[in-house]
Structure formats: structure tokens, C-alpha cells
Amino acid sequence: AQSVTQLDSQVPVFEEAPVELRCNYSSSVSVYLFWYVQYPNQGLQLLLKYLSGSTLVKGINGFEAEFNKSQTSFHLRKPSVHISDTAEYFCAVSRGGTGFQKLVFGTGTRLLVSP
């Protein structure tokens, strides 16, 4: 079974500073990896996903993530954050394939951007 660990429950950062949100996963098979963002009292919005190919994935709002198979990581980065990036970020993993394949979520990382 897959699992996802987001080590940081909260990451405070100043506006225009770079940020990295960490995600590690465990799985005995190949996986698909996702990052979702949730603004207060809203649903989840897909930021980016890794399916195969290039290990550097670019998403919306200037975010990118790098898949590292040897370290089983999929960290999310942004070179310069804005106040509007304040939100909760969830990493998720799926085995994919036909039939039902469960999407497993981490516990989330709250990004707090201050002026």
C-alpha cells in the first residue's frame, strides 16, 4: 500500500522568499504523484502532477516539483512566494491503472506568507 508523509505541518515564509514544501512517499510499485492546494473553506485545486518522463514538473501559479525516485520524494518549490500563496498544500500518490486505485493524501502543509 502507498503512503505519503508531509513532514512540515506549517511553513512560515516572508513574501518574495523561496519556499520548499516536502513530500515523501512509500510504495513498492510505480506511482503517480500530485500536489493540490486548498484555500480557506474551499475545495482542492490541482497544482501539478507527475505521471512519467521529465522529473521536473511545472504547475500553475509558478509552482514546480521534482520527482526523485531514489529518495522517494516529490518536493514542491516556488522561487518567490506571494501573500496570495497562503493556503494548505496536500501531496498525494496513486498507483494508477484500471479499476479503482486509491488516491492517498498526506496530512497537509500550511504555507503562511507574511509581508
Next chain:
Amino acid sequence: DGGITQSPKYLFRKEGQNVTLSCEQNLNHDAMYWYRQDPGQGLRLIYYSQIVNDFQKGDIAEGYSVSREKKESFPLTVTSAQKNPTAFYLCASRPQGDFTDTQYFGPGTRLTVL
């Protein structure tokens, strides 16, 4: 505009009452899901449905029930048997033929038991 709608946005319930949360999508997606979100716990799967008239229990189905009579609709009933129903509930759907399990979410319903 295509999307997933959930209603109501906020819902209050007295203890011992059943309540139904609505989820509708016009994306022509086959699969639909219900998740429960509690602070610090991420999302937990309650029920899912891959086709009309079929649904399966997720990890925390006790105290909940669903139906899937139409492709567009997947309502969730929180019954009085659910011991701690106060939470944020999210509905999601998956595109037809998508084997990566990319899911798209509705705006959520916050349920508070008084």
C-alpha cells in the same frame, strides 16, 4: 461552465438527525468520491462510485450512506449513527478513461453538529 457543485456550503444539524449533502457534476465523469477532512488529518475516503448504480465503501464508511442513481449526482447522507460528524466534506470526480486517478474537487460542505 463545467464543474462540481456541492450544496449547501454550510450545514448545521442537531444530534440524532440524518442530513444529506449534495454533489453534482456536469463534467461527464464516471467516477465520483466523498472525502472527509478534519484538521491535521488530511483527507479520508468515505465512499466512491465508479459507475451509476454501483458504489463501494472507503476507509471510514460507518455512519454514512450514498446513492448513485444518475451519473451527475452522488449525494451523501450522514446518519445519526456517525459519532462525530462535524467536519468538512469534499466531493470529487475523475475523468472517464483516466488511469492516473487525477481527481477534481468541489468547493466542499462544512457540517456542524449542534
